[in-house]
Amino acid sequence: MSKITAARVIITCPGRNFVTLKIETDSGLHGVGDATLNGRELAVASYLNDHVIPCLIGRDAHKIEDTWQYLYRGAYWRRGPVTMSAIAAVDMALWDIKAKAAGLPLYQLLGGACREGCMVYGHANGVTIEDTLAEAQRYIDRGYRAVRLQSGVPGLASTYGVSKDKDFYEPADADLPTENLWSTEKYLRSAPELFAAAREQLGWDVHLLHDVHHRLTPIEAARLAKDLEPYRLFWLEDAVPAENQANFRLIRQHSTTPLAVGEVFNTIWDCKQLIEEQLVDYIRATVLHAGGITHLKRIANLAELYKVRTGCHGATDLSPVTMAAALHFGLSIPNFGIQEYMRHTADTDAVFPHQYQFADGYLHPGDAPGLGVDIDEPLAEQFPYQRAYLPVNRLEDGSMHDW
Numbered sequence: 001m002s003k004i005t006a007a008r009v010i011i012t013c014p015g016r017n018f019v020t021l022k023i024e025t026d027s028g029l030h031g032v033g034d035a036t037l038n039g040r041e042l043a044v045a046s047y048l049n050d051h052v053i054p055c056l057i058g059r060d061a062h063k064i065e066d067t068w069q070y071l072y073r074g075a076y077w078r079r080g081p082v083t084m085s086a087i088a089a090v091d092m093a094l095w096d097i098k099a100k101a102a103g104l105p106l107y108q109l110l111g112g113a114c115r116e117g118c119m120v121y122g123h124a125n126g127v128t129i130e131d132t133l134a135e136a137q138r139y140i141d142r143g144y145r146a147v148r149l150q151s152g153v154p155g156l157a158s159t160y161g162v163s164k165d166k167d168f169y170e171p172a173d174a175d176l177p178t179e180n181l182w183s184t185e186k187y188l189r190s191a192p193e194l195f196a197a198a199r200e201q202l203g204w205d206v207h208l209l210h211d212v213h214h215r216l217t218p219i220e221a222a223r224l225a226k227d228l229e230p231y232r233l234f235w236l237e238d239a240v241p242a243e244n245q246a247n248f249r250l251i252r253q254h255s256t257t258p259l260a261v262g263e264v265f266n267t268i269w270d271c272k273q274l275i276e277e278q279l280v281d282y283i284r285a286t287v288l289h290a291g292g293i294t295h296l297k298r299i300a301n302l303a304e305l306y307k308v309r310t311g312c313h314g315a316t317d318l319s320p321v322t323m324a325a326a327l328h329f330g331l332s333i334p335n336f337g338i339q340e341y342m343r344h345t346a347d348t349d350a351v352f353p354h355q356y357q358f359a360d361g362y363l364h365p366g367d368a369p370g371l372g373v374d375i376d377e378p379l380a381e382q383f384p385y386q387r388a389y390l391p392v393n394r395l396e397d398g399s400m401h402d403w
């Protein structure tokens, strides 16, 4: 028994907001978990402070599954990003404590390494195709084996994935949501041109990925997937919103372009049909938003039966705590596919000292006991919370659209 004696939520903004849960035990060991929900951070902080932490004090930190069930079933109100991010933070922190108590890096407790490292993809973007491909080459030169390409759409002032700062993409940028304008027609014309130019200039030895960011209807997505087929993408991501999982059938009927989805999923129930009907190839649910390692393991195990591989979300709004957890997880499961990797700013890296390292296109979580990541609390205090929202999207006629 290792009794939980204290738990607290730390909110910090070293360039962007992060919510971190720190759990302390009577053995002197502590663990950390990420509870960041971009643009809705304080809702998870309150869920933890007001409703979860009082139930944790005095519990046995080693009873991870029991605590998961207690928080999930015990709340009566199930699922949803706030609940599942809060449960995930507790779960990560408890796995961190257990691995530290064992004196082992977490991946050893999850079954041991299945590979030498986790292949990652970086984000190349630019306003023009030329800029985007120059960026992609920069990633390739740094050793990346996989690169996501997002380019500006001629005729649109801005679009998802194209940033001002080349290394750090942060879409949550304003005190109130920024309004963007979207045209599906313009986008569907320009996206295939980007990938045609990419294959011509970058060749075929690099994996190329693309994120549609939930903006198309199923038949539009089918057309895009078909148009992109000659360029052999590693995946086409979030081609349509996935509340209706059956939407993916239509895309599948028309194209062999591999499909990825799931960064906004919270539970196995969001992807059960997608996996069982083999409607996608990669599942992007994360440790953070899908209930922690305990729950993501269930999703990955189900996916393995259907040859669906993981491709966990790893944008900058997932803190280094999530990145560390994702790498231990990815190293240990048989059906790992790829890990998204957007580098954090120097301030974020300083607030969250971590062991994971990039080499030759792979990330390795390191061999320190636990997750191999911590939070520097005095430094975190120097970066107070700043409200920030993700943008919203409208069509050219003013209708609200998915961002």
Ligand SMILES: O=C(O)C(=O)C[C@H](O)[C@H](O)CO
Pocket (backbone or CB within 6 Å): 038, 171, 211, 213, 263, 313, 314, 315, 316, 317, 340, 390
């Ligand atoms: O990284 C991706 O694939 C994304 O789509 C990033 C999301 O827009 C971001 O994480 C939202 O908070």
Ligand SMILES: [Mg+2]
Pocket (backbone or CB within 6 Å): 211, 213, 237, 238, 263
């Ligand atoms: Mg995405």
